[in-house]
Structures are given as structure tokens and as C-alpha cells.
Amino acid sequence: MLRRFLFIAFLFLAHAGFAQQARTVSGIVKDTTGAALPGSTVKLIMANDSVTSVTNATGAFSFANIKATAFTLHITSIGFQGIRNQYNGGESALGTFTLKNESTLLGAVVVNAVIPVKIKGDTTEFSASAYKVRDGAPAEDMLRKLPGVDVDKSGNVTAQGKSVTKVRVNGKDFFGGDLKTATQNLPANIIQNMQLIDDYGDQANLTGVKTGEPEKILNITIRPDKNYGYFGQATLGDGSDAQNALVGNGEANRYVASGSLFSFNGDRQIAGLANFNNTNSSLFSFGSGGPRGGGPGGGGGRQGGANTTASSDGITIARSLGLNYRDQWGKKISAYGSYSFSDNTVNTLSSTTQTNISTTSPSVNSLSNNQTDGRINHRFNFNIEYKIDTMNYLKFIPSFSYAGVNTDLSQTSSLVRNGSVANDYSLLSTLNSSAPNVGGNVLYNHKFNNKGRNFSINASAGSTRLTQTQNPVYNYTAGTASAPLDQLISTRVKLDSVGTTLSYLEPLSKRSFLELNYAYHYAHTTSDKSTDTLTTAGTRNRYSLLSNDYEFNFITNRVGLNYRFIESKYNYTLGLAVQPSLLTGNSPSTRVNTRISTLNFAPTARFIYNASRSQSFSFNYNGASNQPTYSTLQPVIDFSNALYPTQGNADLKPEFNNNVSLRYNKFDFQSGNVFFTNLSFTKTDNKIVANTINYPTTYTPNSKLAGTILTQYLNADGFYSAQGGYSFAKPWQQRRYTLMFNGNVSYNNNISYISNVAPTTYAMTTQKNIGKSLTFTQGTKFRTDITDIIDAELNASYSITKTNNSLTQNNINNNFRTFALGLTGKNYFGPTWTLSYDFTRSMYYGYTGSTNPNILNTYIEKKFLKQNVGSLRLSAFDLFNQNTGFSNTATSSYVTETQSNRLGRYFLLTFTLRLQNFAGGKRPTPPRDGGGQPPFGGMGGLGSMN
Template sequence: MKKFFISIVFALICLQALAQRQPLTVSGQLKDSTGVTVIGASVKLVSTLDTVLTTSDLNGNFTFRNIKSSVFTLSISALGYKAITKSFTLERQRGQQVLTLGNIILATDSRQLGEIVVDGTPDVLVKEDTLQYKADRYKLKENALAEDLLKKLPGVEVDREGNVTAQGKSITRVRVNGKDFFGGDVKTATQQIPADLLENVQIIDDYGDRANITGVRDGEPERILNFTIRPDRNKGYITRGTVGAGNLERYQASVFAANFNNARQISALANLNNTNANIFSLTQGTGGGGGRGGRGGFGGGNADGLTNIRSLGLNFRDEWSKKVTAYGSYSIASRDNNTFNRSFQEILNANTVVQNLDFSNADNGNLSHRFDFNIEYKIDSLNYLKITPRFSYATGDAVDISTFSINNDNTPFSSGRINDFSDSRSPNFSTAILFNHRFRKAQRNLAITADISTNSSLRNQETENFNSLASNPNNEEYQRQLIENDNGNDNLRLGFSYNEPLSKTAGLEFNYEYNYNNIKNNRTVLSTQNQNTTPVVDEDLSNEYEFQFVTNRFGLNYRVREAKYNYSVGMGVQPSVLTGNAITLGTTTRTKVVNIFPSGRFNYKFSRTKELTLNYSGRSNQPSYNQLQPVTDNSNPQFPVTGNPNLEAEFNNTFNVRYNNFNAESGRTFFTNISYNFTQDKIVTNTIRIQNSAIGALQETQYLNTNGFYAVNGFYFFSKAFNDKKYTLGFRGSANYNNQVSFISNQKNIARNTVLSQRLQLQIQPKDWLEIVPAASFSYNVNDNTLNERANAKVNTWSFSFDSKIYFTKTFLIGTQADKNLNSGFNSVSVNPFIINAYLEKQFFKGKTGALRLSAFDLLDENVGVSNTVNSNIRVERESNRLAQYFMLTFTMRINKFAGKNNLEPEMGEGQRRWRGGGGGRPEGSF
């Protein structure tokens, strides 16, 4: 018995020793005394069984794998910090394979040279779906805003209205430290946040919260901006106010205030002006506008019409506990716009071309509320919950008085006028829920999502149509309609995604999504053709229609993630059922389609600044109720529209290739993107030529499904910086080809639309007191039709711009903006506006916190909006009024104060988007 007991003890000791010899993973993070992470540090681990060396990454993290001993010594050295040596004797539980050392603090070395700063991070960092720019690498003047910084970033453009594009794609949302700022509103963030507040600017292709958690990317991403705040700027406040008055009764007033206290951020913004300066670019119903009015600039002169804007917004963010983060915003905006349009429309028929010349004067007013909130609950280290309720409510009214003249193949057909009056209200509510569970086994993950929304709109419209046929000009036909459209849309979407690891670098991902969409449309039409008669219900034009669109999407993907590359390949199956019920007519339709499609994504990282990404995705799109309901809408009697209840859902396929390359040594940047899109069962129009002398109808629009629609789009950007970024030369170009399909009197027509553009820009800043940005661009737009060549067109536009800012003393500056367009190929537009803006500014007080500015807008009084659009068998040339010449005197005062250390955990850094919902990057639990 004694020998048996000794044998048991000996076996246990051997097992314990064997367990201790299982390979370990040792990790930690380096920070300095202020909490700033230390990157590029040399970290050496020495034990009786190991001697290994590594460096800390962009977040100060270091990791050693396959360590055989839990007793070791670390030697750490970094430029600007005192070297340290630290011994560790760690105890681990049986089966434990990961040891975390936590934060290791490095003391600064007082002997470092103050004039020399060495930073291992490149100006532009490329990481899969994210481009990161270091904000302090770009030369800016004092008091510059985030918008001024964006204008200097390679591949990023900001137009005159403040709209931002990156690599040829529009920015739709802005976040600050990974959280939506004012609901993601772009102009609010870019035109209010000071540039010296920012540490990094990140351009992210965001696939949604679930993708940010699981790493599973599906569908088309949203391109967003994320601003990360400097560590020494997360405690303090910003205040900025502007008041101004000008001739022609122009006025503006705005105030922005924000308080930062580590995790808590509170911001408020108010705006009042009649200079088209719409700060809230995403507020429902406000539309248009933009520009620099909020900061005493040139207003929104490039927006169509004349607009009065009143808006107020509040933004909140806080960490209620170590586990709960809350953030959201509320905004209210009122907008009144008057726009005069002159449009020339060419409508292609089989053997003829219909020309419609229209003059309209429209007044639109709306009031909108928007509220959104987010609660993120880190239940524990394995479970995460995010709930996002949103609510909006908009009301509007519009008056549109127009006259028209229609020619049929250059022969007068009819003329008349239309008076249109409408009012509407639209309440919308939605809630999104995301739950994620990480299993204890590494890389095993389950994500569950639920989205519930209910949207409705009620629109009352009154139209009067006076029409005279050219064949009988003395007989004016009259039609008056009272139309009520009561629409509702209830949507439920449920999904889950499960990751199962097969190895350290490979795994399987299963996903499923159920989508139920129930849409109701109750359309009531009262009509009369006698001015002295009260309209009565028209049963032929009224209808109550309801349809449901249900999809079940199943997916299986094999995913591999290596140090240099990652890829996923898989297959998806999506059956969809579309059921329509015309209650008034007593008819029911039902269509069922099963789509089977591959999925794939490949990413190869040549270096931290060079990367290649290929991606394919597919998804179905449902028809709208206007396309489905089996009644005729003849609110425009000359061009009635009839729905088709037998339509099937479209299925859209997208293939995309993207390559990014930034060379820090040469200052050279190159971005390119090519995408191919084709749609199966594309919903297109079928225009039927009719001749109805009673009401002057010319053609009816119907809908059907067809194949053959595809589009190819290419974009590139190249820039080269010279002489320490004092001169930067940039080229940007795009090529877009759309093979659009339509039917004309049941005959198939292919409209081949090609748009080529090229832009050259030079940024010149040889001295601190001088900034000059000249640019020139050319666009070529050609449209060819296979059925009838008579509507073919070629439109060319040369555009020249010049921006400058000159400080001729330390506190006096003069700025200019000039834009000249040269258009050719238009049939009805002959204007080539030359817009010149200028301002003279005097800065006051310590730190130049006050500024008095005299601005002159459109000195030559030539501001006019011009556009050319092509859609299947219709081409439209449009000319509209814009805010013309005026002068304004504004005074701006700002007070900023910041202090404090970095007490916030980085939220959008490389590898730290696990629970933040910030988009991009490699989340925990993904391969």
C-alpha cells in the first residue's frame, strides 16, 4: 500500500510538471506615465528555456507565444524612455495557456533631445477596411477645423457644400472615438470639431455592428469617418459662436459648445440663417444646403434654391459604469426652400423623341425631429449586448406651380400648366438589438441580431392640370384630383452568425437571416374634369394594396486569417416570396424565387501601407408599392403610371477590387478601386405610346423584370508630395459605364451611358502665411441608344477652381474661392457660370480667439445650377436658381480649454474594435 501511495504522488507531480511545460502565451501593454501607449519598443524575454525578442505594436501591445517557462525576465527599451528590466514568477492554473501581464509603465528619459521626435507610425496606415491618417503630419493654421484637415488628406475631397468623399465614394457617417456624433451627421462633425483635437482620421468601410463583432462582412459597406481624440484633449470644453448680417436681408447666427470629461461628452449646436447653410446634413427632411455659414464662411451658394434654416441639436455620450456605455443625439430642424427650375426632358420612343420643356416654381417647407440612442452593455468578458432605438417625425408642405410645353418629334403636341399642393407627415420608429457571445474556446463565437421597424407616411395632394392640345388649342382640358396616400411599412429582421474554429487560423462561419417586410398602401383619389364640380371618388384610380416580401438567407463560409492575408469563400441560398393583395380589386398575386450565389473575399497585406482587397456579395431588392399596385396614377395626365403586381424581386451581384499603396519615404499615395455590378430580374420601365385626345395623354409607364443590366465603375487617385509637403500634386480620375435596359412599346432598348472624368489639383504651401490650391477637371458624358439614335447625346464640362488664403500680417488674412465651368453639348442650357467669392478677416485677442470677417459671395452675380442626368430612355437637362451675389459681415468668437490625461481606452485602434462597434479591423472571435 505504501508503494502504491508513493506511486500516486509521483504520478501527480509528473502530471503537474508536464502541465507547467505546456506552451504559454505571454502578453502585455506598454504605456508611459500619462497613459499614452508606447509603440516600437524592443521587448526581450529570457528564461532558462526561452530567449525571444519582439516589438510593441501601434497600441503598445506585445505578445510572446510558445513560452516554455512561467519564470522569466523582461528587458524593455524604447527611444525616449528609460530602459527597464523586470523579473516575473507567475503561477498558473492547470490547463491555463495565456498569461496577461497587464500594463507596464515606462518612465520618460529626461536626456532625450526635445527637438527630435521619432514616430514609427506612417502618415497613412492601411488595415483591411480602414485607412488611418495621422492628423499631426499635415500642416494647418491655428483654429483650423476638421474640414480643413480633410482637404489635405490624400484621396479625400470636400466640396463647396461640405460633402466629403473618400476614394471616390461619399462619406455617409461620422464617429468620434468609435461612437456616432450627432447621429453620425457629417457636416456637424467636420465643420465644428477643431483639427488640433484630433489624433487620427480613419476612413472605414463599415459593414455594420454585427460585422464589427464577428468579422463577417456581407453586402455593400457604408463608408464612414472616425475621428480619434488626442490623449491630452479628452478633458476640457469647446465653444464657438458666430453672428452675421449682410445686404439683401441676409443673416446668420450659430453656436457650438462641447464638454469633454474623459468618457463623458456633451455637445450642443444651434443654427439660424437664410444663407443656405444647413449644418445638419442627415436630419430627415432638411436636405440640400450645407457650406460654411456656421463658421462665418460663404454659405451654401452651390445648393439649389433659396433656403431659410433653423436647427438645434444635442449630443450625449457617457460611461455609466465599467460595463455600460450610452450615447445618442436629438435634433430638430426647420427648412423653407424656394426653387425655380427650368428642365428640358427628352423621352425616347421607338421612332420618335418626345421633348418636354418645363418651368416650375416650388416652395417646400418641413419640420423634422430625430432621436437616436445607443446602449452598450459589456455583460462580462464573453457576452456583449447593444440596443439602439431610433425615432423620427417629419412634417412638410409644398406648392409647385409649373408650365409645360410638349413636342412630339419636334412637332408641338400639347401645352399647359400644373398646380400642385401637398402636405405630409412621416413618423418612423425602429430598434436594433445585437447580442454577441464568445465561447471560452478561442475564436468560437455566436452573434444574434434583431431589427424591428415601423414606418408610415400620410400625404395629401391636390393637383390641377390645364392642358391644350396643339391640334385644338382653343379647347383647354381640365382635371382636378384630390389624392390621399396612406402608406405603412413594418419590417422584422432576425439573424445569427456562428464561428467554429478548425485551427488557429481557419474556421467555418454559419449565418442565417430572416427578413419580413409588410407594406400597406391605401390610395384614395377624388377626381373631376369640371372646374365647377366637386371631385368624387374615382374607383378606377383608388386602391387598397398590401404586399409582403419574405426572404430566408442561409450562408456557409470557410475563412482563413494569416499574418499577411485572409480570405473567405462560401455559398449562399436565398429563397424569397413576394405576395401581393389588391384588396379593392379582390386579386392576389404570388411569386417565389430561389437565388443561389457564391460569396468570397480576399485581402492581402503587403505591408502596413500597401494592401489588396477583392470582394463579392449578392442580395435581393424588393419592388416598391408604386411599382406593384395594379392601378393607374394619372396625377400627371400626360404621363400616367401603372404598376405591375407580377413583378419579382431583383437580385444584385457586386464584385469589387481595391488596392491601396502609400509610400512614406517618397510621399507618394496611390488608391484604386474597380467594381462590377450586374442585376438579375432588374425592374425596368416599359413606356407605351398612347394618344388620348380627351386628357392629352402621350405615353404610359409600366414595369417589368428583365436581364442585361450591368455597370462597371473604376476610380483612381495618385498624389505626390514634394519638399516636406510644401507642394502636393494630385490626380484623380474615374470611368463609369452603365448598360441600362428599358422597353419602349414592348421593344427592348439598351442605353449605354459612359462617364469619364479627370481632375488635377496642386496644393501649394511654401510658407506658413500662404496657401494656394488650383485645380482643373474635365468630364465627358455620352449616351447611346440601340433602339433610336436620335436621343443620343454627348455632354462635356471643363471645371476650373482656385482657392487661396494669404496672411499678409499675423492677424490679417484674405481668402478667395473661384469656380468656372465651361459646358458643351447641352440642348437647352447655355450658361457657363463664373463664381468668385472672397473675404477679408481680422483676428483679435490672445490665441486669435476672435475674428471679424467681411465676405463677398458671387461677385460677378452668375450663380446658377446646371445638371445633366441620364436614366434608361430619359435624359434631363436642368437649370435652377441659386443664392446669388450678397455681402456679409460676421464676428466669430471661440474659447477652447483642454487638460488631462488619457483615461480612455483606445476605441478604434488596430485590433481594439472588439466591443466598440467602430467598424473595420479584426474583432475578437474572428479568424
């Protein structure tokens, strides 16, 4: 296998080196004032070929490997008259070209090349025409080609070192901002450009004063010529799970049925999606209730392609539906929103080894789980924007969501402490929970007649209810029975919150502004927890020690003053905020009363320097508090996990985070080289950390704690983390070939406390443990992208995760390494045949019992019918049947290693029908089929994507 892999790599590199040496043709483009014209299009036309370039920041251009002695040079730049010169003597240095201002309309200028990347402030824009994909491909395929962007096997997107958390289409949220819903279902060739934006929220976008930590979002802009028409696709597939069919175990049949419809009618845009499968693919992400990963069989252009390796743990049966709507209600009101639904069933088999850190009684816990989760999710959100007039703007956002979970768990556990078995049990547990959430947000902005003077208010309110019933039943075969053998735990949590932010902006000059802001937030939480135990007589009694009624309030007020200065190439914001906070709580049953007040000062500093259209530097500092959660405050012991009970601390203080980030981006117009780098640092005061208490098996003051490891919570200083990353891409031959390097490093200085209770005296000793964790990843990719011939990528990555604890133990393995090699691509044979392959070789070092899997997914596809609207695909997934999940978690209290089941080898045959009709900037006239009726419900005729 390795020889084949190296042979393929050799062919790639050999193909890239065929070019022969020749002279370099160069020159400089300027305007009539002598200023350079970066981004100008320069086309060199020879007898049988032509090449195109764009000028760099100094206006220079060059063409390497030119052998022709006679050629024509055509130079254009938007806003200037073009030049066309002929050369016959084999010239090299062409000197300076001066372009005159263009007095005619821009529409008369012919642009023969595009600028692939534009960088300005918080936005990096990629032109879709520079990153071409095959007809029918989803947006995700284009996203994979963008420099500085990484899309993993599950469809999660990382850009410039940060996770992309939200998606918009034409500046508006698409399916509530659900990223993979857009990237895996929108067709790529209706896209004009993709923008990666550091978003500070609606209020900041209106005022221009951006503070706090931004959210990385993706905005997809639709081509204007696709504004009227529709795109629809339906996929049906059936196959077999060869392994399960052979042994008669589990589901032997694999199936997928998906459909999508996108209708564009000017301002009105409607999208409908549906997906039913048992191949680990779900349309939507709902946090913990969302999909288990981007497996095969997704909607849109995915169809269960070879690039959709099931990298999620467990086997999922998914049922999903969704609708997205956007329209303009008159001249002043725009409305957009979505509804998403999923009903997923997930079965996960896993084995975990957890090594618990302790200087006196270290322990190793071996767990085996068989868990089935039934998850139902609803999500509805709507946006109404009302542009009252040129001075007033109003936005209203109502939202509703629901998460329901039904879990059946079968578990075996064995705890070995100091070389002997301290505890051994089996567990059967059921859990049922429901959590509806309703909320709303109102944003109002008013511009005054005095230019730059602005007032805005953003108010929000929300209410969440959690109702949960859990029934853990233990059967001990060794050691002391810590938790009650049969519990019925009922929990009811209610969280109500309101908040508002006010901002007033006053211009001091044409370039400077002063902003006064105020923010208020109030959250009220009540929790009723009742634990009933089963008696020998078969009745249930309330267990008072494990039951509690608790409520707490968290109130923050924040007053800030910011100064903003704007120049053509740079802008900065300096400010200071004062934030007092108050945490109050009481528990009648435990007689715990809490009242904690804190005062924090939060400076703000933000600086952006746009050196040119291709180069940007930014610096950002902010401070913000983080309130304790219900589970960290709840003072009653939770024994739902017998070996690892938890108990909150009602005296916790809020955390305060100090965040610093740096970013530098550069794009070279001439070479096409792209470079991104970022650094960030976070220091947390009053960090909420764990205090793990190891109890001996002979502990008698509370026999329920005997032999357990109790987790409590404390505040601690000294926590900090640092992250850094870079990405460099070098394309050549008009991006037919691209070499990319990317690396990331993170370092965490974690704090925890380890407590040990003496076996005889029961005296407790507590020690502070500092866990220094380092993670380093380096990756390399080589892409070749020749339109309608090959689109392939060779990649390699090496990752190290290492943790050192100040309380050391020789028996803890805290050094994990992963080396991965991959080859992913598609070969095209004419307009109708496609061969796809996705091979990954993973090598794990430091994992107990790990294997080094070879994962190969492949398919062959044939397009047919009129205009190739139909396709038949035969797919094979995990041909070597080695897909197994390995993961590790290293904290300053424990280290875990987990192996989980994943979707193994299976085969799938799918048929896809793709229908579309677009009519540019005018309404389409539907063509008629042979029977005189417009297909697809009268929405227009068949068409091919251009």
C-alpha cells in the same frame, strides 16, 4: 480673367522650383537580426536647418539637395535605441545603421516625425499632425488635404472612389452618423487622426466574418490631451443681397446666427449646435428632407467662409438645432445618442427640357417650375452598450424620426411631338405629407470558453406611417386634357418590418474558423389610395379607376456557411448562401392577387493581403436581393403628373445583385507618395426597369391616357455597371507642396422598354432599348501648404458623360462635357489677418442655353481680443453674380437638362467669438478673468487652440 489665373499659376510653380541642386544623403536602417525597419524616423541636422524623413519598406532613407558638408544624423524607431552620428566630410552614402532593442519604456523615446498614412486591411489612417491647418479651422479643412479624399463645395465627401456616408467620433456615431455635422463643426486641432473604414456592421466587427457590401465611414479620434475641457463658438452675421435689393425682388437681407459647444469630461462628451440663416446652410442631412447643400454661414469654423460656395439649387431659409451625448454609466454600460431638428423653407426656380425616346413619336417636353417646400425633420437615436462580462455583450438601439413636407408648386408645361404642340397646360399643386418612423435594434454576442467560438444574434423591428394629401389643378390651353382637372389624392401607407440575423462561429484551428449564419426578414406594406375629382357642381366624387387598396408581404430567408482563414499578412473568407424569397400581394378593388417565389444562390468571397504596413490589397464578392418598392408594385395609375402617369406591376420579381470589388492601396514611407485604386462591377438579374408607353392624342379606349407617356415596370436581364477610380498624391519638402491626380470612370449597360400605340389601330409595339452610358472624369490638383503663410490649391478637372441608345434618334443630345478650373486658398499676414479666395471657372459643352460661370467668393478676416478669441470677417459671395445650376440626366428612356436658380451675389459681415479650455488628461482649473468670474457660464477661461 484667364490671364490673371495663368499668372497666379505661374507664381505657384515658380515658387516650387527655387530649390537648388546638391548631393543626396542616403542609408539603410535595420535591426540586430538584419531585418529592415520601415517607418523609422531619420533627422538630418545642419547648422541652420534640419530635415526629417522616414524609412521605406526596405528600411532605406535619402535626403536630396543637401549642400552642407557637416551635419548630424539622428535615427529613432519605436521599441529601439536611437543613434546619433556626426559627419564633417560631405558624405553621401552612409551605409547601414543597426538599431538595438529598447529595454526602457516607450515614453523615453523621442519621435521627431510622424507617419502620415497607415494602411491595414479595411482601415486607412491619416495622422492629423501631418496635415496641419490654421488655428480655428474645422475638421473639413483637414479632410480636404488627405490624399484620395475629395470634398465638394457642398461638403459631401468621397474617399477612394466611394461616398462616405457616416461619421464617428472615437468609434461612436456622432449626431446619428451625420457626416457634415461633424466635419463642418468639430475644430481640427483637437483631432489625433482620421480613419477611413470599410464597415460591414456591428455584428461583423464582433465576429470578424465580413460579408456583403461595406459602408465607407469616417472615424475621427480626439487627441488624449483634449479629453477634458470645452470648445465653444458663436457667430452673428448680417449682410445684403445686392441684386435683390436693386430690383426689389425677393429677400434683400442675408443673415446668419450660429453657435456650437463641445464639452469633454473624460468619458462624458456633450455637443450642442444651433444655426439660423438664409444662406443655404443647414446643420443636418435628413435624406430628401435634409439641407440643400453646404452653403455659407455654417456652424463651427465655417462662418460663411469663401470655400462655402452655394452650390445647391434654390434659396433656403434654415433653422436647425441638435444635441449629441456620450457617457460611461459605470464600468459596464456606455451610452451615446443624439437629437436633431430642422425647419427649412426652400424656394426653387427651374426650367427643364426632357427629350423622350421613341422610334415613331419622339417628343420634347419643356417645363418651368416655381416650387416652395417647407420641410420639418426630427431625428432621435440612442445606443446603450452593456458589457455584461468578458464573455457577454449587449447593445440596444432605439430610434425615431419624423419627416413633414408642405409643397406649393406652380408649373407650365409644353409637349411637342413630331414637330407640333401636342399638349400645353399650367399647373397649381399643393402637397402635405407626414412620415413618422419608429424602430429598434438589439445585438447580443456571447464568447465561449473555447477561444474563437462565438454566437451572436441581431434583431430589429421598425414601423413607418406615411400620410399624404395632394391637390393638382390643371388648366389646359392646348391638346387633350389627360388627367382630371382638379384632383384630391389621399394616400396612407403603412410599413411594418422585423428581421433577425444569427451567427455561430466555430474554430477549426488557431487560424481557421467556420461560420454558420441565418437571416430572416419580413416586411408588410398596406396602402390606401383615394382620388376624388371635382365635379361641375363643386362637389367631389371618388374616382374608382384612380383609387385602390393594396397590400403586399415580402419574406426572405437566408442560410449561409462561411470558411475563414487568418494569417499574419492575409486572410480570406469563402462561403455560400441560399436565399429563398416570397412576394405576396392582393388588391380587392382591382382583383389583383400576387404570389411570386424565387430562389437565389449567393456565393461569398473575400480576400485581404497586407503586404506591409504601407501596402494592402483586397477582393470582395457578394450577392444580395432587392425587393420591389411600393410605387413599382401599385397596380393603379397615378395621375399626379398629367403627362407622365405611372402604374406599378404587381407581378414584379425581386432583383438580385452580384457585386465584385477590388482595391489596392500603397503608401511610400520615404517619399510620402500615396496611391489608391479601386474597381467594382455589378450585374443585376431581374432588374426592375421602366416600360414607357407613348399614347397618341386620338387614343379613345381610355381618354385619360391620350397624349401621355405612361411608365410601367418590368423585370429584365442584361443590366450591369462597372466603376473604377484612382488617386495619386506626391508630396515634397515635408508636404509643403503636393501634386495630386485623380480619375474616375463608370459604365452602365441600362435596359428599358419603349412602347408605341398606333394612332388608328391602337396596336402596341414594344421594343427593348439598351442605353450604354459612359462617364469619365480626370482631375489634377497642386497644393502649397506653408504654415501661417499660405494654404492654397490649384485644380483642374474634365468630365465627359455620353449615352448611346440602341433605339437611336438624331435629335437627342447625349454628349455632355464639363471643364473646370479653380483656385482656392488662404494667405496669412501675421497671426491675426487672413485673406481667403475661392475662384471657379466652369465651362459646359452640350447643354442647351448654358453659360460658363465665373464664381468668386472671398473674405478678409481680422482676429482680435485677448488670445485672438474674436474675429471679424467681411465676406463677398459670387462677386460676378453668375451662380446658376446646370444638370443633366440620361437614361435609356429620356434625356433631361435642367437649369436652376442658386444663391447669387451678396455680402456678409460676421463676428465670431471662440472660447475654449483644455487640460489634457486631468480636469482643468478654470482661470479667472479680470472680474473674478469664469466666463462662458462658469466653464473655464479663455484659451487659444494649440
